[in-house]
Amino acid sequence: xxxxxxxxxxxxxxxxxxxxxxxxxxxxxxxxxxxxxxxxxxxxxxxxxxxxxxxxxxxxxxxxxxxxxxxxxxxxxxxxxxxxxxxxxxxxxxxxxxxxxxxxxxxxxxxxxxxxxxxxxxxxx
Numbered sequence: 001x002x003x004x005x006x007x008x009x010x011x012x013x014x015x016x017x018x019x020x021x022x023x024x025x026x027x028x029x030x031x032x033x034x035x036x037x038x039x040x041x042x043x044x045x046x047x048x049x050x051x052x053x054x055x056x057x058x059x060x061x062x063x064x065x066x067x068x069x070x071x072x073x074x075x076x077x078x079x080x081x082x083x084x085x086x087x088x089x090x091x092x093x094x095x096x097x098x099x100x101x102x103x104x105x106x107x108x109x110x111x112x113x114x115x116x117x118x119x120x121x122x123x124x125x
Contacts, residue, residue: 017075021075021078021079022055022059022074022075025079025082026055026056029051029052029055030052032048032086032090033052036048044090047085047086047090048086048090051082055078055081055082073115073118076114077111084108088101
């Protein structure tokens with residue numbers, strides 16, 4: 001009888017932190033979704049619905065995908081989506097803070113570089 005491979009403690013902590021943060025952001029956006037539904041703010045409701053679907057897509061389709069997305073990259077993408085769409089559009093951070101757009105563009109460039117690296121060097125199973 002073979003033993004299952006041991007997961008390092010650091011990887012267990014990373015996946016736990018990843019799950020907690022993704023779930024917390026989803027809870028925040030779900031609560032906002034309910035308030036937007038009650039206020040009948042349809043454009044913001046549509047945006048929040050798309051954000052929630054985007055965040056859930058890698059989790060829902062994990063078994064159908066041919067590759068595993070690293071937790072760090074998914075977490076970074078989740079935070080970026082949350083910051084750009086939810087905070088930027090729904091909470092009006094683009095209008096409140098002059099530097100918000102600049103910070104997100106810099107972050108987007110970093111994410112694109114990481115994505116390019118992952119597409120080239122990720123192992124397909």
